[in-house]
Amino acid sequence: MNAPRSIDEYLKQLRRALADQDAALIQDALYDAEEYLRAEVAAHPDKSESDVLELIASTYGAPEEVAAAYRDTEAKVRAALKSPGAKVTAKSTALTRFFGVYLDPRAYSSLFFMLLTLATGIVYFTFVVAGLSLSAGFAILIIGVPFFLVFIGIARVIALGEGRLLEAITGERMPRRPLHPGPAASWWARILEMLKDLRTWTTLAYLLVMLPLGIIYFTVAVTGLAISATFIGTPLLLLGQHLGWVHWDFTNDVTLFNGVGSAWSMEHPVFSSTLLFVAGLIILTLLMHLARALIRGHARLAKSLLVVPGA
Amino acid sequence: MDDTQARKFQKDLNGGLVALVLLGVLGHTSEDLYGYEIAKRLQKANRGEALFKEGTVYPVLRALAAQGLLTSRVVPSYAGPARRYYRITDEGRAMLAQWSEIWRQTRGFVDRFIEGTDA
Numbered sequence: 305m306n307a308p309r310s311i312d313e314y315l316k317q318l319r320r321a322l323a324d325q326d327a328a329l330i331q332d333a334l335y336d337a338e339e340y341l342r343a344e345v346a347a348h349p350d351k352s353e354s355d356v357l358e359l360i361a362s363t364y365g366a367p368e369e370v371a372a373a374y375r376d377t378e379a380k381v382r383a384a385l386k387s388p389g390a391k392v393t394a395k396s397t398a399l400t401r402f403f404g405v406y407l408d409p410r411a412y413s414s415l416f417f418m419l420l421t422l423a424t425g426i427v428y429f430t431f432v433v434a435g436l437s438l439s440a441g442f443a444i445l446i447i448g449v450p451f452f453l454v455f456i457g458i459a460r461v462i463a464l465g466e467g468r469l470l471e472a473i474t475g476e477r478m479p480r481r482p483l484h485p486g487p488a489a490s491w492w493a494r495i496l497e498m499l500k501d502l503r504t505w506t507t508l509a510y511l512l513v514m515l516p517l518g519i520i521y522f523t524v525a526v527t528g529l530a531i532s533a534t535f536i537g538t539p540l541l542l543l544g545q546h547l548g549w550v551h552w553d554f555t556n557d558v559t560l561f562n563g564v565g566s567a568w569s570m571e572h573p574v575f576s577s578t579l580l581f582v583a584g585l586i587i588l589t590l591l592m593h594l595a596r597a598l599i600r601g602h603a604r605l606a607k608s609l610l611v612v613p614g615a
Numbered sequence: 616m617d618d619t620q621a622r623k624f625q626k627d628l629n630g631g632l633v634a635l636v637l638l639g640v641l642g643h644t645s646e647d648l649y650g651y652e653i654a655k656r657l658q659k660a661n662r663g664e665a666l667f668k669e670g671t672v673y674p675v676l677r678a679l680a681a682q683g684l685l686t687s688r689v690v691p692s693y694a695g696p697a698r699r700y701y702r703i704t705d706e707g708r709a710m711l712a713q714w715s716e717i718w719r720q721t722r723g724f725v726d727r728f729i730e731g732t733d734a
Contacts, residue, residue: 365669
């Protein structure tokens with residue numbers, strides 16, 4: 305491979321050398337290299353860019369060397385940071401796998417994320433709709449251009465934060481650095497570049513789609529939690545009343561118990577209560593599994609929309 | 616002397632040493648430093664001949680930050696992309712003290728044999 309003679313060429317070679325790696329890692333590596341290369345060029349105002357690049361192989365390292373350093377470090381960091389996850393060690397039966405979800409911190413954080421997405425979805429949706437329509441409205445005014453740039457800038461910061469949150473929850477590798485806007489250029493050049501960048505639009509699409517997804521996630525989570533809490537709680541309340549620990553007139557004020565207290569369950573109070581309790585436990589466990597799988601899929605969706613696909 | 620073998624030996628040695636040196640640099644300064652500055656300090660310290668390529672500094676910095684030994688903040692820059700400034704954490708200082716002790720012991724042990732004072 306020819307020695308790179310410009311920053312763009314160097315970054316292109318580095319991207320090629322990392323082609324088999326995770327898109328988020330590539331974004332980080334390109335970011336770091338660009339920080340160094342631009343600082344190095346700026347530190348030698350007397351030399352041309354190609355003269356500085358000529359020496360880069362002996363100082364910063366050739367693209368392949370740098371790529372190898374990232375590969376090694378990434379493997380070590382991944383091993384060190386890996387969440388222990390659900391430990392299904394001794395007897396990996398279907399039953400332990402099914403209930404083992406309670407030992408997996410990711411299941412809890414996924415459930416929490418499902419509840420959170422309604423709020424973040426509303427905020428993102430409002431932000432994008434307001435930002436886009438104000439940008440269109442301001443376009444004929446002098447503040448239109450800076451307004452649009454700031455709007456896209458904030459959208460990128462949100463995208464980075466969303467990525468960090470999802471990496472913490474699911475372990476899916478996301479960028480640790482924002483995508484920077486590139487070398488200083490005129491306002492117009494920047495705007496054109498943003499408009500041409502497919503990722504600008506996929507990021508906005510992700511922020512928009514978070515509202516409907518958030519509504520679905522929130523509804524599923526709340527419904528599942530409410531049903532399982534009722535199913536698990538009712539038999540316990542009835543038991544408490546039977547033992548004289550709880551004094552509550554179920555027949556009058558709690559309509560829910562009227563349904564539960566059908567003729568059949570009145571005749572078999574122990575059996576029906578146990579059945580309800582077990583059903584509640586199963587529903588709760590299924591919900592935990594669903595949350596974990598759903599948010600793992602969501603992280604992949606986020607990655608495909610928020611991270612630059614390998615070019 | 617075979618140059619590639621010498622380079623390979625240096626690379627194997629550098630494995631953990633880069634992390635120790637970076638913790639050392641950040642542990643002995645009161646200011647926050649960004650990647651390029653750190654790389655240049657290392658280069659200057661060895662009369663312009665760095666023992667390792669400056670490109671290897673960045674991934675190690677990120678790894679140390681991911682382990683909580685360093686914290687970082689991003690500051691916009693006119694020269695190019697925003698710079699990430701690093702600062703050592705208390706956990707990082709504890710690790711630096713521990714690693715320095717291991718390094719001193721290792722160095723003393725190795726020196727005793729290669730200088731032949733204890734053979």
